[in-house]
Amino acid sequence: xxxxxxxxxxxxxxxxxxxxxxxxxxxxxxxxxxxxxxxxxxxxxxxxxxxxxxxxxxxxxxxxxxxxxxxxxxxxxxxxxxxxxxxxxxxxxxxxxxxxxxxxxxxxx
Amino acid sequence: xxxxxxxxxxxxxxxxxxxxxxxxxxxxxxxxxxxxxxxxxxxxxxxxxxxxxxxxxxxxxxxxxxxxxxxxxxxxxxxxxxxxxxxxxxxxxxxxxxxxxxxxxxxxxxxxxxx
Numbered sequence: 441x442x443x444x445x446x447x448x449x450x451x452x453x454x455x456x457x458x459x460x461x462x463x464x465x466x467x468x469x470x471x472x473x474x475x476x477x478x479x480x481x482x483x484x485x486x487x488x489x490x491x492x493x494x495x496x497x498x499x500x501x502x503x504x505x506x507x508x509x510x511x512x513x514x515x516x517x518x519x520x521x522x523x524x525x526x527x528x529x530x531x532x533x534x535x536x537x538x539x540x541x542x543x544x545x546x547x548x549x
Numbered sequence: 550x551x552x553x554x555x556x557x558x559x560x561x562x563x564x565x566x567x568x569x570x571x572x573x574x575x576x577x578x579x580x581x582x583x584x585x586x587x588x589x590x591x592x593x594x595x596x597x598x599x600x601x602x603x604x605x606x607x608x609x610x611x612x613x614x615x616x617x618x619x620x621x622x623x624x625x626x627x628x629x630x631x632x633x634x635x636x637x638x639x640x641x642x643x644x645x646x647x648x649x650x651x652x653x654x655x656x657x658x659x660x661x662x663x664x
Contacts, residue, residue: 473652482553482639482655483592526590532651535580535643536605539592 444472444529444540452546459516461543463529464509470532472505474514477526477542486514486527521549552576553656555640561662562630569626570659572640580604581623582653583615584639592639598623627661635663 447462463472471490475483489496489505489512496503502515516523526542553574562568574581582605583595597605601617612628627634640656 471651475653475655477590480658482657483641483653484655485652488652528592530653535599535651536597537651537653538594539584541589541591544590 444531444538446527446529446540446543448543449541450544450546452548453519455519455521455547455549457519457547459519459523459545459547461514461527461529461545463512463514463540465512465529465531466510467531468533469507470534472503472512473530473532473537474501474503474512475528475530475539477528479525483528516545519545519547521547523547553640553642553654555638555656555659557659558657559660559662561664563664564630564632566630567626567628568630568661569624570638570640570661571622571624572656573622574640574642574654574656575621576642576654578642578644578654579620580643581617581620582641582643583623583625584641586637586639586658588636596623596625630661630663632663635661637661 444463444465473488474486477483487498500517505512524547528542530539556571580599582597586592596615598617614626617623637658639658641653643653
């Protein structure tokens with residue numbers, strides 16, 4: 441069954457702006473992960489945040505996790521046209537990983 | 550070096566046919582998965598195998614039968630194909646079950662079209 445739910449479903453911004461995507465989930469997790477999917481390609485892992493962590497950074501990516509609200513956010517700073525893709529959150533509990541439906545991000549040059 | 554590979558990349562077939570999709574990973578991972586991504590891009594897990602043993606089997610019609618001859622391969626066989634089976638099927642793998650960094654590595658996908 442579906443676990444994470446991303447919000448918004450679609451996001452369109454200008455190059456250089458920041459993009460924020462949210463993910464809500466319903467049950468317990470060991471960790472939460474964000475993936476990126478370019479059109480016609482497989483998913484690529486971006487970042488993992490463990491359930492006891494609150495914030496994590498990787499390059500232009502910043503992920504937060506609030507386990508009390510069962511939510512996470514992915515922030516992409518100084519976006520580029522090449523960031524255009526779909527972004528999925530995935531919750532992992534006991535090696536059972538469930539994906540949301542994704543946020544489609546379009547970055548206009 | 551391809552980490553997770555799938556064949557074929559595209560598969561067009563008639564209703565009622567039987568087809569197979571193959572997946573291989575050269576990462577030395579113990580766990581492999583099959584996902585189905587529908588036209589709305591929703592990614593749904595179908596099966597998960599750990600060391601050739603089935604550990605997740607979602608509510609999938611029994612026309613779908615995964616087969617894992619060894620831990621580097623997880624093939625998906627589909628009998629009596631239906632129009633609703635049209636989707637992109639992704640194979641993925643991850644490290645030892647229960648590991649702290651359970652990142653999954655995805656194959657490029659197989660686009661199945663049933664006519």
